Amino acid sequence: MGDWEADRYARDASFVPALGEPLLALLGDVRGRRVLDLGCGDGRLAERLRESGASVVGVDASADMVQATLDRGIEAYRIDGHDLDFDAEFDVVFSNAAIHWMRRDPDRVLRGVHRALKPGGWFVAELGGRGNIAAVERAIFDECATRGIGPEQISRRFYPGTADYARRLEDAGFRIGMLQAFDRPTPLPGSFEDWLRIFAREQAALLPARDHEGFFTSIARRAAPMLLDPEEAAPNAPESQDRHGRWVLDYVRLRLSALRPA
Numbered sequence: 001m002g003d004w005e006a007d008r009y010a011r012d013a014s015f016v017p018a019l020g021e022p023l024l025a026l027l028g029d030v031r032g033r034r035v036l037d038l039g040c041g042d043g044r045l046a047e048r049l050r051e052s053g054a055s056v057v058g059v060d061a062s063a064d065m066v067q068a069t070l071d072r073g074i075e076a077y078r079i080d081g082h083d084l085d086f087d088a089e090f091d092v093v094f095s096n097a098a099i100h101w102m103r104r105d106p107d108r109v110l111r112g113v114h115r116a117l118k119p120g121g122w123f124v125a126e127l128g129g130r131g132n133i134a135a136v137e138r139a140i141f142d143e144c145a146t147r148g149i150g151p152e153q154i155s156r157r158f159y160p161g162t163a164d165y166a167r168r169l170e171d172a173g174f175r176i177g178m179l180q181a182f183d184r185p186t187p188l189p190g191s192f193e194d195w196l197r198i199f200a201r202e203q204a205a206l207l208p209a210r211d212h213e214g215f216f217t218s219i220a221r222r223a224a225p226m227l228l229d230p231e232e233a234a235p236n237a238p239e240s241q242d243r244h245g246r247w248v249l250d251y252v253r254l255r256l257s258a259l260r261p262a
Helices: 006-012 015-019 021-025 044-051 063-071 106-116 134-146 162-171 192-199 209-227
Strands: 034-038 055-060 075-078 090-096 117-128 175-187 246-259
Touching: 021 044, 021 117, 034 044, 044 055, 044 090, 055 063, 063 075, 090 106, 106 117, 106 162, 134 209, 134 246, 162 175, 162 246, 192 209, 192 246, 209 246
Parallel strands: 034 055, 034 090, 055 075, 090 117
Antiparallel strands: 117 246, 175 246
């Protein structure tokens, strides 16, 4: 994915770690446990884990996000999720809203997670599931097509179904404790264009920089009939956007806990 901007992420995508809070409950008591936060982002959830008594290490592919985590006083490293090189070091590997970006070889990611865990350790994660942001992607792909960009040129994220991911977990050596998919319609705190500036950067990069803002605006126009709720205003949107309503994105999540057997 390349480097993310921590300041922009904190401003326009703070809902992502906020929605990861319920995932922390699956970990139970983490006091004295060593936890790897895979795809730690700006370190907000890693900080919550440390406050709960865990010894936390964060890894992320973005140098800016790693620095933001370090600035919170948390040990962190710039490591791609495909290249985890830990060996039986952690009681828990935790990951929120990150694994679907690790699309090059999802099975290699899982093998690295398994290797990083101590025998008897747990992998607890949430990622995009099958059908995640389907309406958003439809609008992006349609707009790309009008600009001469074919689907074969567009990078797709990894949004597995439960049966697919169960097989991958088991092939990597895990014993599944819980695996469930659920719809989570997600209201945005601001404008859809702000969300696109973060999460559709790869698609925009296929166009000249001068066309990016028009690209985002056109995608929003296509997606509005499916995703814009005219009955509710976004709390942090500019006044000019409040009149149009609030964006509610069609998120689907896959939540899991899996054991590395002793």
